[in-house]
Amino acid sequence: MNEPRSAAGSPLFLRVFVFMLLCVGVVQLMNLILVVAAQTPEQKLHTIGQIADAVRQGPGEPDALTVAPASKIPTVPANPRAERLGLALSMVLQVDPSRVRFDFPPGLLARRPVYESRNLPRALPFADSTAARAVYVFGTFRVWVQRTDGRWLRVEPAGVVEPWRWFGMLWLLMSVLAVAPFAWALAHRIAKPFGAFAAAAERLGRNPHTEPLALSGPSEIAEAAAAFNQMQARLNRYVDDRTTVIGALAHDLRTPLMRMALRLEAVPDGVRSACENDIRDMQALITSTLAYVRESGQPAARRPLDLRSLAETVTDDLSDRGEPVTLALGDPVVIEGDSAALKAMITNLVSNALKYGGCADVSLERHNGEVRVEVRDRGPGIPPEDIDHVFEPFFRGERSRNRDTGGIGLGLASARAVARAHGGDIVVENVETGGLCARVTLPG
Structure with a gap:
């Protein structure tokens, strides 16, 4: 805690006290001028x-x-x-x-x-x-x-x-106007650190690896900023440690699965076929888990990119395979982001639309300083009771245990992790005309 103190200025309470004395001094000076300069009021x-x-x-x-x-x-x-x-x-x-x-x-x-x-x-x-x-x-x-x-x-x-009373009231108004700049400066100086803390908390909620607060200002504010930065560092270590454990467990499970696959060579064909299917499902689950951990645990490398061109590469690749995918025309949409992660996010959303809705209509636009990416399908939609759970890891709206029809349950969770790492979010909603709409909002 010694470093924040060395970078800090005078205490906040001392600054407030000096400003208040200054305001009182200005008011008393105005009153003194009124007493000395004002003429004796005439009797009416x-x-x-x-x-x-x-x-x-x-x-x-x-x-x-x-x-x-x-x-x-x-x-x-x-x-x-x-x-x-x-x-x-x-x-x-x-x-x-x-x-x-x-x-x-x-x-x-x-x-x-x-x-x-x-x-x-x-x-x-x-x-x-x-x-x-x-x-x-x-x-x-x-x-x-x-x-x-x-x-x-x-x-x-x-x-x-009487006129002298009007003069007195006008002088009081002038006193208020004279003190107003000092009062505004005091209020601004007191409120500015709170605004900085609110903005830092918002950035931390969107990106845990955001830049820490600057240790400047009064000593009380510097100490609070240091405590906030320590809290941010502890949260990141807490999340990173558990993400590392999950990734390590998923990675280490591959070795025993491989040994099980080798030992199944001596098992009768009927049993071996069923066990191999289970092993493939477990390998797919491990692969998806590792991808989810990698996308949610690593900070996004930001650089300017055209999000529309990125979406075109996804839709063109799927169209070449014969999938019913369309991308609405529009102007380029340039944002700061990680191209690989954003491409994986769009691919997940479009793949879900194709798997469960039979088609995917993609559109991009700027709205109120944000970038919106919408992926719509014309499928049956999602039951209202499942709307709040679709982004939970391993949740599957398709209730069967078939991996080919129901998937792993990490696609939307991984997509939301990418969106939130870029300071945005994803919501899904049923469309009145039928189908489901997944809407991504990113800072513009």
């Missing part, structure tokens, strides 16, 4: 005279007051300040005080001066309406006035949010 003032003029003839200044009919008059809570202002407005409008309702809505926008006191007298010490017109109204308010025709009007300031 209206007079009773302006409100009275708005009631009589509409708002006197654009965007100062809004006047609108009121269909519903709410119950105004008792408020000494509102009552005094209502009395002043009724004096200016020369209407009964019961026809005027003054209210300051609760909340942050309803600012009341600190010098107001509930112990002040309710009567207004104004000699006339001229003095009442000069009374100031601070903050946000709402006034309902009943006109002579019985209709109610509502008067309130036009701007609910």
Whole structure:
């Protein structure tokens, strides 16, 4: 574990901590600039005279007051300040005080001066309406006035949010935009190693002999990458050891079979013929097992090749023997792969189609960045309960024990091993019009 540590950078938690401090520092700097550079907000003032003029003839200044009919008059809570202002407005409008309702809505926008006191007298010490017109109204308010025709009007300031508040909200947005690049960089730096691990796990599932992860980045990530590479190496050794054992057993079985064949020369003809058939079946099984082990255990040697030309060599060879095989026309399909293994895969699929379906129709195409190879036949298909088992080694859909009609049961398993070694896969499905379709998908 010392080697990953030497290749690693600073710890991940330290990087995150530094980035967070940097983000906090940027936000505090923006707040300091706001405190120093922002101007003192102006107090929003209206007079009773302006409100009275708005009631009589509409708002006197654009965007100062809004006047609108009121269909519903709410119950105004008792408020000494509102009552005094209502009395002043009724004096200016020369209407009964019961026809005027003054209210300051609760909340942050309803600012009341600190010098107001509930112990002040309710009567207004104004000699006339001229003095009442000069009374100031601070903050946000709402006034309902009943006109002579019985209709109610509502008067309130036009701007609910003062300009300085808009400036503050805009500054907060600018602060967020200033911190966003740092937050994005932090999130990207944290998520990138996880994406690399996910991609490595996907590659490992497709090809156990894929390149190991690079031991770079923070020390925690380097240690995790080293552990992942060790796991990959152990898995490969585990699979290779068991594959080697199976191959060795299959290879060593040839010697006793050969001795049995020699000893059968002294056996009566009837018994010798039956035993020779069993020996041939066992030799065919051993040969297929060795081929399966060789194709599934060795990494594919990749080089650019034309998959369509490879399929043509298989179909042309079978057509020359009189087999009903066709290959759909199309453009060349160039991929990276092992030509010998891919040719064996196509041969297995086409041979299965000919054996069980009576014909084989092969087609190749590119679809969504992948290469598809389809082999169709017009046979009876496969029972639905066998679809999930056809790729298992030594499984035979044909239930007889005859090797000539049922085969060994390693053809599809070997074909899928080749496809997965190239980063693809194989699926089989029954076609609605009849027959079976084996579909190979390979990286394009």
